[in-house]
Amino acid sequence: MRLCFRRGLIHGIPIALGYFSVSFGFGIMAVRAGLTVIEAVCISMTNLTSAGQAAGVGVIAACGTYIEMAVTQLVINIRYSLMGLSLSQKLDSSFNTPHRLAVSFGITDEIFAVASAQPSKLTPRYMYGLILIAFIGWSGGTLLGAVAGNILPAPITDAMGIVLYGMFLAIIIPAAKKSRSVLFVIIIAAATSTILYYALPSLSGGFQVIISAVVAAAAAAVIFPVSEEGGEKS
Amino acid sequence: MNIFIYIAVMAGVTYLVRMIPFTLMRKKISSKFLRSFLHYIPYAVLSAMTIPAIFYSTGDMITAAAGTAAAVILAYFGLPLIVVALAASGMAFIVGFII
Known part of the structure; x- marks a missing residue:
């Protein structure tokens, strides 16, 4: 089963819907912070990331320095380096340097999640499909949020806040059902993240996720090492 | 402070953290x-x-x-995925109506 462009688009629909609701909120937030509609959309089209953009608007609103902006983005988005490294092990042989340079723009939490859940090697076309539809959802949501502000009633926008997390659960739970070691990883990561969230409230969300994920994945790598092609020994 | 320099810094740093490992890592990791x-x-x-x-994602x-x-x-x-994602949202919406 080859991963073609069309499959990428289809797999990207839930991402685009989730992004639409989140970026709608970002659009509202950016305009409230004093940005124009064009500036808000420009940020979404060039960054394609939620937490980093929200923090970036905070730096702009506070008239922070460019250095502060760079460090903030580095800390919050460094998880994408880990994701890029993980995805680099799963690429089809047709992934040359131009394809890598283009696709790396679209490594987000959700695209990474869907791509790494595929059983076969990743093709550039599949990744372009996935990224394109997510990009449209993200930019379109920002545009509408920035222009229309609060046209949607609050109960709907509130309920839309859970969409992306629902998608994450749909990825990790079936995997945990199949593999005891994945279940172990999920429990350790969730527990660590919850402890950090309440014990160290000043820790940024980005660091909270990085620390928890590294602890859980390292523990599993020691206890349940993976043999040559993905299968776990347990 | 120019807004477009801010945006360029944001976009540049975000792209580099994504691009460097993804593009430079060519070998199969042996460890x-x-x-x-x-x-x-x-x-x-x-x-x-x-x-x-997730428990803070809907404001309630x-x-x-x-x-x-759900x-x-x-x-x-x-x-x-899409069924699970939308059902989570639908359930949150319905329960929000009831309570």
């Missing part, structure tokens, strides 16, 4: 520990991002818990 680590990292990241944040813990429960049950039975 068994590192390979295992990278095999588990997606699940670890998703789990850490979801919990506890009860509607969020209801949406989470997602967990449907995901357990292997329903497609």
Whole structure:
């Protein structure tokens, strides 16, 4: 089963819907912070990331320095380096340097999640499909949020806040059902993240996720090492 | 302070952290520990991002818990991503109406 462009688009629909609701909120937030509609959309089209953009608007609103902006983005988005490294092990042989340079723009939490859940090697076309539809959802949501502000009633926008997390659960739970070691990883990561969230409230969300994920994945790598092609020994 | 320089800095840093490892890593990683680590990292990241944040995602813990429960049950039975994602949202919306 080859991963073609069309499959990428289809797999990207839930991402685009989730992004639409989140970026709608970002659009509202950016305009409230004093940005124009064009500036808000420009940020979404060039960054394609939620937490980093929200923090970036905070730096702009506070008239922070460019250095502060760079460090903030580095800390919050460094998880994408880990994701890029993980995805680099799963690429089809047709992934040359131009394809890598283009696709790396679209490594987000959700695209990474869907791509790494595929059983076969990743093709550039599949990744372009996935990224394109997510990009449209993200930019379109920002545009509408920035222009229309609060046209949607609050109960709907509130309920839309859970969409992306629902998608994450749909990825990790079936995997945990199949593999005891994945279940172990999920429990350790969730527990660590919850402890950090309440014990160290000043820790940024980005660091909270990085620390928890590294602890859980390292523990599993020691206890349940993976043999040559993905299968776990347990 | 120019807004477009801010945006360029944001976009530049964000692109570089994504691009460098993804583009430069060409070899198959030989370390068994590192390979295992990278095999588990997606699940670890998703789990850490979801919990506890999902319970704060709707602005109300009860509607969020209801949406989470719906997602967990449907995901357990292997329903497609979009069904699980929208059912979580639908459940949160309905419970928000009731309470």
